[in-house]
Amino acid sequence: MARPISAPRGTRDLLPEDSAAWNRAEAIARDLSHGYAFDRIETPLFERVELFHRGLGEASDAVEKEMFRVGGATGSDEEKAEWALRPEPTAGIIRAFVEHGMHVRPGPLRLWMLGPMFRYDRPQAGRYRQFTQWDVEVVGDAGPMVDAEVIELGHRYFAELGLTDVVAYLNSIGDAVCRPGYRAVLVEYLAAREDRLTDDSRRRLRTNPLRVLDDKDLDPEVAAAAPRSVDHLCDACRAHFDAVRGLLDSLGVRYELDHRLVRGLDYYTRTTFEFFVAGRRGQQQALGGGGRYDGLAELLGGRPTPGIGFGIGIDRSVLAAAEQEAPVPEEPPLVAVVSQQPDDLAARLAAATALRAAGLRVRVDGSARKLGRQLESAAKLGARWAVIVGDDAHTVVLRDLAAHEQRELTLSEVAAAIG
RNA sequence: GUGGCCUUAGCUCAACCGGCAGAGCAUCGGAUUGUGGAUCCGAAGGUUACGGGUUCGACCCCCGUAGGCCACCCCA
Numbered sequence: 001m002a003r004p005i006s007a008p009r010g011t012r013d014l015l016p017e018d019s020a021a022w023n024r025a026e027a028i029a030r031d032l033s034h035g036y037a038f039d040r041i042e043t044p045l046f047e048r049v050e051l052f053h054r055g056l057g058e059a060s061d062a063v064e065k066e067m068f069r070v071g072g073a074t075g076s077d078e079e080k081a082e083w084a085l086r087p088e089p090t091a092g093i094i095r096a097f098v099e100h101g102m103h104v105r106p107g108p109l110r111l112w113m114l115g116p117m118f119r120y121d122r123p124q125a126g127r128y129r130q131f132t133q134w135d136v137e138v139v140g141d142a143g144p145m146v147d148a149e150v151i152e153l154g155h156r157y158f159a160e161l162g163l164t165d166v167v168a169y170l171n172s173i174g175d176a177v178c179r180p181g182y183r184a185v186l187v188e189y190l191a192a193r194e195d196r197l198t199d200d201s202r203r204r205l206r207t208n209p210l211r212v213l214d215d216k217d218l219d220p221e222v223a224a225a226a227p228r229s230v231d232h233l234c235d236a237c238r239a240h241f242d243a244v245r246g247l248l249d250s251l252g253v254r255y256e257l258d259h260r261l262v263r264g265l266d267y268y269t270r271t272t273f274e275f276f277v278a279g280r281r282g283q284q285q286a287l288g289g290g291g292r293y294d295g296l297a298e299l300l301g302g303r304p305t306p307g308i309g310f311g312i313g314i315d316r317s318v319l320a321a322a323e324q325e326a327p328v329p330e331e332p333p334l335v336a337v338v339s340q341q342p343d344d345l346a347a348r349l350a351a352a353t354a355l356r357a358a359g360l361r362v363r364v365d366g367s368a369r370k371l372g373r374q375l376e377s378a379a380k381l382g383a384r385w386a387v388i389v390g391d392d393a394h395t396v397v398l399r400d401l402a403a404h405e406q407r408e409l410t411l412s413e414v415a416a417a418i419g
Numbered sequence: 420g421u422g423g424c425c426u427u428a429g430c431u432c433a434a435c436c437g438g439c440a441g442a443g444c445a446u447c448g449g450a451u452u453g454u455g456g457a458u459c460c461g462a463a464g465g466u467u468a469c470g471g472g473u474u475c476g477a478c479c480c481c482c483g484u485a486g487g488c489c490a491c492c493c494c495a
Binding site for chain 1: 469488490
């Protein structure tokens with residue numbers, strides 16, 4: 001036998017036994033998107049590298065070390081430098097927004113997307129090189145209400161999935177007016193304590209100082225006394241943040257302030273948040289995250305347009321739901337068409353086709369096995385009902401495989417009998 | 420990207436000190452004289468992740484590679 005080929009590192013196959021949980025996780029995302037009046041958008045799986053450089057920032061991890069490069073058939077280095085698989089959805093969506101002149105549409109625009117993202121880092125449980133994300137974006141609304149609305153939507157998603165104890169960690173990191181001032185204060189503070197920083201943090205001090213606060217090895221004393229972004233907000237950012245909190249409180253949405261939550265992508269302004277299962281912080285188990293990005297459209301060559309959104313990891317949400325043993329709803333009952341006659345395939349197929357036309361979920365046994373075998377097989381495959389095709393072309397036996405009861409009726413009566 | 424642990428049949432795991440690669444479950448077939456999950460019998464399933472090395476002899480010891488997991492890094 002030829003040598004088998006395995007899936008690429010950090011990817012996995014969605015197997016049939018996992019599909020019910022995934023179907024549900026995706027269906028809830030679609031239904032909520034629809035119910036909250038978002039419109040679907042799809043963007044390419046790969047984009048120009050420059051889009052991510054400009055959008056996410058050169059110093060972000062996603063760009064600096066996790067970019068999944070793709071080349072064409074000729075595979076030149078030049079081509080490889082040109083495109084990358086998308087590490088996150090927002091940059092592509094805003095690129096499309098600018099490219100199609102969507103700012104002239106009646107707004108604010110509400111867009112959603114569900115699909116695979118790619119990051120070339122070292123895999124671990126819940127962390128994959130290809131993972132699926134549900135994303136929503138509101139573009140063109142600078143007010144605080146949408147911030148609260150979107151965070152509530154995230155919470156609702158987890159609730160409908162059956163996850164309890166999900167917390168939104170919340171912070172505000174200011175905007176173009178006040179962030180430079182805060183950044184200067186922070187750099188000054190950290191520079192004075194450079195000897196107590198890790199190597200990574202010392203490097204980030206120059207490239208992306210806010211990220212130093214993300215460092216889990218940050219000296220607790222240094223962290224505790226570090227200047228907080230919320231204490232250096234300009235009046236507008238202050239008012240925005242207070243309003244967001246007030247709205248969340250009025251909705252009864254659970255959140256906790258986290259002054260060290262800065263998020264890794266450069267485009268964020270003002271509101272930032274991440275969703276965690278309570279008590280599972282720091283286990284790279286963020287279920288989702290997002291924030292406001294009022295400067296992104298301009299960075300990508302569009303006119304200044306505010307925006308806010310989140311990405312929720314479907315993989316991790318399914319994982320968390322399984323860990324909490326959230327119930328997966330049952331599929332509609334399965335009907336198996338079987339027969340004692342080895343040579344009546346036409347009758348079996350006709351019966352199955354008629355039942356399917358009547359809206360039932362049907363599989364049909366095409367084997368010449370004895371009836372007992374066929375019923376055994378039907379039961380193992382999870383069928384609730386068996387329809388036994390007999391000599392008489394007009395009547396069949398409908399057997400309840402769970403109750404071990406059966407009765408004779410016509411084919412057209414079966415759907416109603418199953419109800 | 421850094422460090423650690425791990426990898427034997429589809430799954431869960433055995434195999435003494437280096438001495439013939441096995442079991443349970445699952446799958447498929449047969450029987451239980453023609454309506455099911457039980458029971459019995461049988462079959463199939465292996466380059467012991469891959470490649471080297473040591474040895475009379477390697478699943479076992481050594482090196483390398485790949486993959487998985489854990490902790491980092493970071494995020495979903």
